[in-house]
Amino acid sequence: MEASMSDKSSTSRSPLSQKGHTIQKQEDLNTIGGSISVEINEKKVSVPFGTTILEACKINQIHVPTLCHHEDLCVAGVCRVCVVEVEGIRTLQAACAFPITSPIKIKTSTPTVRKARKNIIDLLLSEHYGECYSCIRNQNCELQKLAEEYGVDKYTFGHVTKPKYETDKSSLSVIRDMSKCVLCKRCVRTCIDLQEVGVLEAVHRGDQTHISTFMDKPLADVICINCGQCINRCPTAALHANDPSDEIWSAIDDPKKHVVIQTAPSPRAAIGEEFGLGAGHSMTGQLNTALKRIGFDAVFDTNFTADLTILEEGTELLLRLKSALVDKDPNVRLPQFTSCSPGWVKYIEHFYPQYLDHMSSAKSPQQMFGAIIKTFYAKQAGIDPADVVSVALMPCAAKKFECNRPEMNSSGFKDVDYGLTTREMAKMIKEAGIYLPEMPETTFDSPFGEASGAGLIFGATGGVMEAALRTVYELVTGREVPFKNLNIEPCRGFEGIKQASVKLENVREEWKFLEGVEVKFIVAHGTANAKLVMEMLKRGELNDVHFIEIMACPGGCIGGGGQPIPTSEEIRTKRAQAIYSEEERLTVRKSHENPYVKMLYEKFLTDGPCGKLSHKLLHTHYVKRGKYIA
Amino acid sequence: MESVYKKTQREGKVLFSSYKRGEGIEKALKLGREDILYELKISKLKGRGGAGFPTATKWMLTAAAKSDIKYIVCNADEGEPGTFKDRVLLTEYPEIVFDGMVIGGYTVGAQKGIVYLRGEYEYMLSFLEDYLKKMREDNLLGKNILGKKDFNFDIIIRMGSGAYVCGEETALIESLEGNRGEARNRPPYPVNTGFMGKPTSVNNVETLASVPKILVKGGEWFAKQGTGKSSGSKLFSISGDCEKPGVYELPWGIKISDLLTIVGAKDTKAVQVGGASGICIPESQFDRTISYEDVATGGSIMIFNKSRNMLHILKNFMEFFVEESCGQCTPCRIGNVKLLEGIEMIENNKFTFSYINQLKELGKTMQVASKCGLGQSSPNAFISILDNFKDEIFNPGKNGGKYVR
């Protein structure tokens, strides 16, 4: 096994308009001019050349307030909340945007600075529509926090009493309430620079400036992929997810309805944050109890269908390999792409529709579960599938769109009724008067309560690949993947694009054609990196690659658009660690060893993976959407 | 449009003095880079757009920046209300402007010069393109200019599209790169990281026009004109209530009252120096001088006589800024709206003095906290007009309220 890493700069591209023209930091402090001594609030400190004032302050425990700054994004310097005094310069400087290249003297709390910040916060509040107590981001709003920090007790420059813009509720995933927007442009930098989707930009100028879509069209009509990364980075409630919790409550309260919920691994690793716990606490057991107390009739583990996905997708890959290598079928497309990230699915449908044949036809675990619940499960439990309400707790905004895709009805019903985000679930739990961390731990309901660790690690970027390799390698060779503790390290970590390979040797008789084949795979996360991969594919550089995992969100599902706010690399790392350590404690860690999956194939999907029934229920097709905005 | 293209006899010691096309370039090639920079340094030439940054320093920094590709950009986005000197320079004296660009290109090591011409001046485009064509024919542009081996330089013209803020040099560069005209964070400065990330010197039309004159007549001679800190002469765009509006070349250090006499202004109440972003000088201060030592300006002088309504003038300025702010930074985008609302409150007699004072304080915040020069200077008029014309504005009855406009 050899793991070659691709170049690391995959997240540093951006269109010029969004690029923070900053000075390259010198990491080696021993070079001449490598570090510079500056004075912050009369204290002498030494920082690397090119460090921003904000970073320098942070290292030295000096708090400078920010609003447009976000560590995942390039510099903007537009809100001006972080202004500080630099000796010798008449005007105040934005700490987030000022690279230190000479021994300057900085003051972060002078009367001018404090007045400026107060004025700026007052100005933002004067245009910010709405009241905090009726806001979805109450207690988790950066503008509210600033107002509190700076002792705002009245609206100095007035306050808007009418919304300036109509709320755009067209999207099934993302709602835009621009009357609450503070023009920090984090969403713009997220959409254009971080995700390379390019749906949002500032339009018009002066007092008419606002964030909008192409020709001010409803979000549902432009090429938004519903990833919701903009929501995660919005400091206020200008962007939020389309919340179905009222409908879910009604279903729970309706005695005729049998309400089933499946929970994905990433929400479980993050929901604790909504209850004041630090990042990195897995709350699976507590969540099971809470959900049952809320009134869900059955609580299942999405990891079960993640295992199913691996078998279907892995089999599909092997079949493609067979068609390519044995049958020499010119129509078979390799590399095969994973299809479990609905943001990625919509991205390729819009941006690279000509490559849709590369997509695995396997549905995402959420949708597989939906199809199984309203068929196999309903029958087993003796419930009319029409009375089953199927809810999916997901870290994702795009899952809301996915479950509403018209083709997702192979059970004869809408396979999944509602996609619910981690944030919305936390809100429901709080409404029910439950403090999650206090809950005793319980297990999932059977029969879909047991899953392998392979399903669990789907949550982090590289997880699907790792799970698939564990199964495919073993199916083909009859041996476990040659990695310590089954941990396929080259799949792990947050590098934008990871590339590695594994050689198949001494294979089983039925897979003889794969003898000596080096399975090459790529793992990418964030659609900006997906774009890089697609461009490589376009240039013919990936002809020898077999399998590519792509997740639309940076970090994979643990960084999904439905996850708790805020987000940062540090938070995402901790969530991933929570998942990996939970995984290592499990006994079953390979999808094909999940006993319930075996049972399902024996009892229900009797013609096996990629068989006729599984094709009907567990596989799907895609839409060539293209880029044109009608 | 009488003055366009028609070479009227203008009087002036520096810019409006006689000059043979190419003269400055010839001299520059003879002097060499270091001596050009030396002459510029002793000339003490400062940027004529208004900010007054020493040109020699800007060129030295651009020349010193390490890059194979560099640019000289001529900022012809003259958008400051009451400014039209560049119009005159470009249409009547293109030789000194373009020669200045060529000299700049030679000095900093640029291969390309870009004129960013405001959209409103599109009618000049064909005239200027023809002029550049002639320069190419005469080897004042192109390869091995005037026989100087490996000195290759050409000029292209790029049009603006109606955005005042693009006069700010980094917003101008953003515009050239095909973006919204939103000012960049500085540092890094354009001399290091300018157009397409390459070292770029952005100079005002008048600054560039001064360069050939300095080289021909000597930096020392130039420095002797004007006052100590303000060397050379200045072009003034004179408009408003006077008999002879137009562009004048006058020495730095001229008293406002003397200037008013020259242009035939009578019964003057106020002089707005520096355009909408400048300050308003009341009659009691007409003995102040126009210079970097006292009242600095890019050259816009708007004269208002006693029949004018100062609040109306201020409102016009603030409406201008509300619309022309690029809208990216908070102080400028919302601050200007608040100042304008304050003016409307005064108009409708629905104000409190304490709120107006709060707005003045907000203005001071805008002056220091805005991202670029637009927001930093837009409150100037608000503060200076409300301070200097208190009586008229807050006691409108006193004058019988009789203002024409």
Place this chain on the structure above:
Amino acid sequence: MLVSERTSLTEEIERLVEQYGKDRSSLLPILQAVERKYRYVPDFAMQEIALQLDIHPVEVYSVVTFYSFLHSKPRGRNIVRLCRTIICDISGKENVESAITRELGISFGETTPDKKITLEYTNCLGMCDQGPAMMVNDRVFTRLTPEKAVEILNEIK
């Protein structure tokens, strides 16, 4: 927009991209050329330009809406822009303004029903020594009086 119109617009943009270069810095000259011809930048053109310069349509729209001289909605065949900055304002702009609106029967910001003239305000045209001033397409007229302004409009009507 008809398919044939789209095809010709696509070809036109291809030519412009070739002329100015396949780079974002060509965006303004390309938009200006389209605007000059159509008096606005059609929705389809914005998407086509985005496609050819490899940027996002919303970025093109963002740029178009930023600049006063670029438009995203159709306008009249002739664009009349009256300067409203202070010196023109105090030099008789008001009378010119009312004469024009009376004559054309439309307000500023509107287009005549026959689509011949769109009326707009503009900020300082740099003609303060000869105000009031207005631009008709790319030509500038100065020292306007109400009569003179109406005469100019009648010529293009």
